[in-house]
Amino acid sequence: MNHDAALELLPLFSLHALDEAGARAVEVHVAVCPVCRSELAGYAAVTEALSGELEPGPEVWPSIVARIGVV
Amino acid sequence: MIIETIPAREAEAGLGAISSMIDVQRSALLTVPNPRDAELAAGVGSRDRTSLELAFKEHGAAVKGVAWRVLKDENLAEDIVQETFVTFWDSPDKYDSSRGTLRTFLLTIAHRKSVDVVRSEVARTRREQRPPDPIHHDVEEEVWSRDLSDTVRNALMELAEGEREAIALAYYGGLSYVQVAERLGLPEGTVKSRIRAGMKKLSRSLSGAESE
Numbered sequence: 001m002n003h004d005a006a007l008e009l010l011p012l013f014s015l016h017a018l019d020e021a022g023a024r025a026v027e028v029h030v031a032v033c034p035v036c037r038s039e040l041a042g043y044a045a046v047t048e049a050l051s052g053e054l055e056p057g058p059e060v061w062p063s064i065v066a067r068i069g070v071v
Numbered sequence: 072m073i074i075e076t077i078p079a080r081e082a083e084a085g086l087g088a089i090s091s092m093i094d095v096q097r098s099a100l101l102t103v104p105n106p107r108d109a110e111l112a113a114g115v116g117s118r119d120r121t122s123l124e125l126a127f128k129e130h131g132a133a134v135k136g137v138a139w140r141v142l143k144d145e146n147l148a149e150d151i152v153q154e155t156f157v158t159f160w161d162s163p164d165k166y167d168s169s170r171g172t173l174r175t176f177l178l179t180i181a182h183r184k185s186v187d188v189v190r191s192e193v194a195r196t197r198r199e200q201r202p203p204d205p206i207h208h209d210v211e212e213e214v215w216s217r218d219l220s221d222t223v224r225n226a227l228m229e230l231a232e233g234e235r236e237a238i239a240l241a242y243y244g245g246l247s248y249v250q251v252a253e254r255l256g257l258p259e260g261t262v263k264s265r266i267r268a269g270m271k272k273l274s275r276s277l278s279g280a281e282s283e
């Protein structure tokens with residue numbers, strides 16, 4: 001995928017709204033293109049802002065510890 | 072902006088209500104590489120539980136936030152938090168600090184996993200138990216819901232209605248743009264360009280808020 005095509009798809013890519021093949025093609029280009037990477041960082045800030053924060057309950061961390069099995 | 076002087080610990084403590092402004096500020100910071108991220112990932116790589124715990128304390132609430140937005144279910148969202156941090160523990164080498172922040176990396180995992188759940192049968196059953204809402208109502212509800220800051224809300228309200236709707240269905244609804252087009256009865260190209268235009272505006276207005 002060339003730069004222009006990838007750049008156009010970045011907003012959809014950042015929302016995970018592309019199909020798998022499309023997402024993979026964008027990913028391959030982004031890995032080698034600093035311009036697209038910085039553009040993508042801007043969209044990542046948007047999706048993060050759209051998400052907000054909710055504190056996990058007290059039992060979440062212990063259950064992670066139980067799964068990773070390290071003391 | 073004064074927010075920058077608020078100690079990070081206060082935000083990390085998850086005193087959610089302190090301010091949505093802090094969230095916005097932190098999300099703006101997301102585009103700046105953070106040297107601590109590489110350290111944390113290296114720690115996790117050397118099987119240091121404390122590093123994982125620090126990452127959890129710092130980003131756990133954001134990870135749950137994104138999962139809840141998509142799943143609208145407390146238990147499912149906490150399952151995703153668990154899965155996300157276990158995934159990070161299992162393959163910390165997948166995180167490349169030169170390509171983005173740890174927060175973005177973790178939120179991406181969480182959103183992808185949430186979207187997978189939405190498409191699974193369990194979630195479908197749960198969703199079907201709720202009374203069906205018109206799409207429009209869903210979108211408005213997202214925009215006004217409790218944990219979005221005024222800045223984000225205002226930025227969303229500045230979009231054209233069709234742009235807001237397409238973005239909300241894709242991100243909160245976990246739909247691909249093809250599915251969004253089907254759901255709205257619009258050509259795929261129209262949905263693509265609405266999402267693109269809306270995301271560009273959001274990116275501009277949220278980074279504008281950062282530099283004020």
Ligand SMILES: [Zn+2]
Binds near residue numbers: 004007029036
């Ligand atoms: Zn590029």
